[in-house]
Amino acid sequence: MSDCLHCDIHELLDSHLGRKEANLAEIAAKVTEVLADIILTATPEEQSTLMADILANLGSFVLEKKEEADPTNPRRSRH
Numbered sequence: 001m002s003d004c005l006h007c008d009i010h011e012l013l014d015s016h017l018g019r020k021e022a023n024l025a026e027i028a029a030k031v032t033e034v035l036a037d038i039i040l041t042a043t044p045e046e047q048s049t050l051m052a053d054i055l056a057n058l059g060s061f062v063l064e065k066k067e068e069a070d071p072t073n074p075r076r077s078r079h
Helices: 003-017 026-039 044-068
Strands: none
Touching: 003 026, 026 044
């Protein structure tokens, strides 16, 4: 494990995502289940806000990574 949780998660998922027969819906469901577990560790009062934050981050990251994938975009992230 490294000091970067993001990198560690990617490393764990790479073997599953790299398979020819990878079931993306199933992999996404498992990742979503982990997010549900994280939400449930918060107090009941914080759970709705945490869920909203997760969904906002998801939307933001999808848009950001979509832009990064565009080879004509000069602002590509390296992380």
